[in-house]
Amino acid sequence: MKPIRFNRAAVTGREAEYVTRAIAEGPIHGDGPFTKACHEWLERLTGSPKALLTTSCTHALEMSALLLDLREGDEVIVPPFTFVSTVNAVVLRGARPVFVDIRPDTLNIDESAIEAAITSRTRAILLVHYAGVACEMDRIMAIAERHGLTVIEDNAHGLFGTYKGRQLGTFGALATLSFHDTKNLSCGEGGALMINDERYVERAEIIREKGTNRTRFYRGQVDKYTWCDVGSSYLPSDILAAYLLAQLESHDRIQSRRHALWNRYYEALAPSADAASVRLPIVPEHCGHPAHIFYMLMPTLEARTRLLAALREQLILAVFHYQPLHLSDMGQRLGGREGQCPVTEDVCDRLVRLPIFYQLTDDDQARVIDAVTAAWSAQA
């Protein structure tokens, strides 16, 4: 029996050719010709006025925190059901993350609980569109406007996701993308900062280039470049951009395969999910999702442990996801305590993600579906 892995980065055909071209033609440092082409693709695909490739989504989040000038005494509202980078970006600047629990349906920040968490120190709402299913953006943007807060979208999962027909990552002043190899499109490690408020553009270019105006120098707008501000090295080599360009050009193929896989899981598992007390993903009608994650919520932690073991016996790797950040060692040092975010605490124990990736074959997916339904019947 052949093992079925949880994920494998998509390879669509032209990656090696473009990387070879980048090496042959140069320059291969950041902001070369392939990076520029990726920027144009990302701006066209999303409608964001400005894309800047970064070395990771983590770094795009750190850039966002620098752009907001977050500092000690500031507070940022975040969900505890996310990857550590979302929150680290805030903590690295000495600001305090204020955890607001998630909704039980979409697993996104509970917009009805945000206002109670706002204080005179709150600067921003940093949200995550889990699995690329949108947060309730109308409500969140209205709250932000009412309280003068900046919205940052951690859109690591959500390239191609939509809310009421509009692309995710175009609502907040800033949004971040990930091209880590677990994401729908990837270059191994990579990301992007999407800037929807033009006031941030010039400073973002400076922060990304070690605090210098080298980007303006390359464009011929200044005759030498100099140290202007704080910053670091957040731009990837053009070799990585060449790889990513091949993926952007093939996004239709990648996305349509992922949607076919996602829909097949849903259709095959839905008929028996209720009887097994399993909850499948919920995508509200006004949201378009990018088929990034196919998850299930098992009835209990024990049921999840049994399911993962049963799949492992069939050489199928399924995995859980985030652990509640407020209960991590660092989260507890920041004051997190059990019972603070009950939905997150419950969901983290019960969530399972099934293999979903471009190269997953129909036969292998059928094996996963059979193994899941067999495990459910054995548990009934």
Ligand SMILES: Cc1ncc(COP(=O)(O)O)c(C=O)c1O
């Ligand atoms: C919600 C979220 N934000 C940020 C990241 C970090 O992305 P990267 O690995 O590109 O830094 C991840 C990683 O999976 C994530 O899930």
